[in-house]
Amino acid sequence: MADRHVTYTSDNLTQAVIDRIRPDAAPRVKQVMEALIRHVHAFVREVELTPEEWEQGVAFVTELGKWCDDKRQEVILLSDILGVSMLVDAIAHRSHASVSETTVLGPFHRENPPRMTNGENLSRDVPGEPLEVEVKVCDEQGRPLEGAQVDAWHTSPEGFYDSQLGDAHSMRGRFVTGPDGVVAFHTVMPSSYPVPHDGPVGRVLSAMGRGPMRPTHVHFWIKMPGYRDLITHIFRDGDPYLHDDAVFGVKASLVTDWDLPKKEGKPAKLAYEFRIPKLDAD
Template identity: 50%
Template sequence: MRDLDETTITDEVLQAISRTPDARVRDVSEAIVRHLHAFVREIEPTQAEWEFGIDFLTRVGQMCSNVRQEFILLSDTLGVSMLVDAINHRKPKGATETTVFGPFFVEQRPELPLGANMSTGVDGVPMFVSGTVCDVSGRPLAGATIDSWHSDDEGFYDVQRREDLKMRARFRADDRGRFWFWSVRPKFYPIPDDGPVGEMLAAQGRHPYRPEHVHFMIAAEGQETLVTHVFIEGDPYLDSDVVFGVKNSLITNYRECQPGLAPDGTEMAVPYLLLEYDFVLSPELRP
């Protein structure tokens, strides 16, 4: 290990790693070294730039807390989260596509009956959400659980500025795989950009916005749990989602409805929006 230079040090590090007893740890470690060393050779950073990089990653870690994960934001905004998602969710034809989980899911969401309003007390345009859940053969998945959550009409989630949970709930599909509930229309919003990831976006000339969307997590026995969003056609950030989460198959549109009888029999005194989307789950992978 004497007299190592820029042409020999990579092989020496790889040789040291080759003795790693766990095969997966060895493979991952070797790949990290190969790609990281290749990156450094390509960029040829100055000492000051290297120190800035170390400081940046240090500040990313220091920004993390029990309510904020700056490293996930970094992964999201560099497209790594969506790449990992794509690799781990290679779906069969016809199955609904996945997208990133997002940071605003909470375990303590309420379970509500079909047709309930999960945004009671929240201002906004009323939104009736409905759809079906089936498997890839078209068989309705009775009793499937449908978790949904989204922002309010100013782009904020309940956990960002409320003590009570709103605009999130779990529902159970009926015996024909159907579900429906009420809420209010969400809005596009910026990811937290007051930390080092925000500084990175500014330096790259990028905005911090996500397009308007509604989150869904859908599960049924024998099926792979689906985590996805439904996006709205015409949103100004559909083609520049800061976390690269938009897929064409997940884009739909509202149907604008006038006052009157809603699909579930509710008498509406004001205009409302109808959001319809049918979900197809893929079979659970067996070990």
């Protein structure tokens, strides 16, 4: 009598796992899980992962979770430094050249920032070089959009986000555009800074011989009913880390010269026009 028991080997295990997915599973679940299983198994075969390395990997993933809280997201950080966040972003936001480009959200976004009005100081009581910010939110044809919600946030001149310094909100705020589509505020010049590298993701960067730095930028998250959300940064031209961004978030269209007004004796200024597409846009 033939042996009815199956022996799983490196040759037949992948298909056996895929075959366990129920035929009535949701099509997207089936597609994603089949691909995940194939690629993970292929990775293990390619590098011939040892049991000791597997244990180290399990411990690493477990540690990632322990470093996450309401102020820090180590899993997003890992996704960022591996380029996964930007790859997902690039696939999700294929669009016309007339639409502003997106980039990563980053691990330091905070929900419900302070509500502010045009002309307020985003960084009250924070010393530093003055920076004027004026952005305009428009549709794809360049027509100003009234009532768009604009969240803005950035680091201190020393390179720290408010959540790294304490619980208080600072250097971040939520604005709403008027009839001209404009949001304008005073703040201080942010700085290039290292992504958090005192945890497990920092060890990965170090093991790869990579640096943790990000170039100077201001974050924006724009929401408008009937339009796609825009999550992006505007980068300061001339920053030494523009070509070595730890999270691969720099795009040429998002780099601007903030220092041009200083040649006329005026404060540095970030000025930008955002264009966002309607939800039904191709």
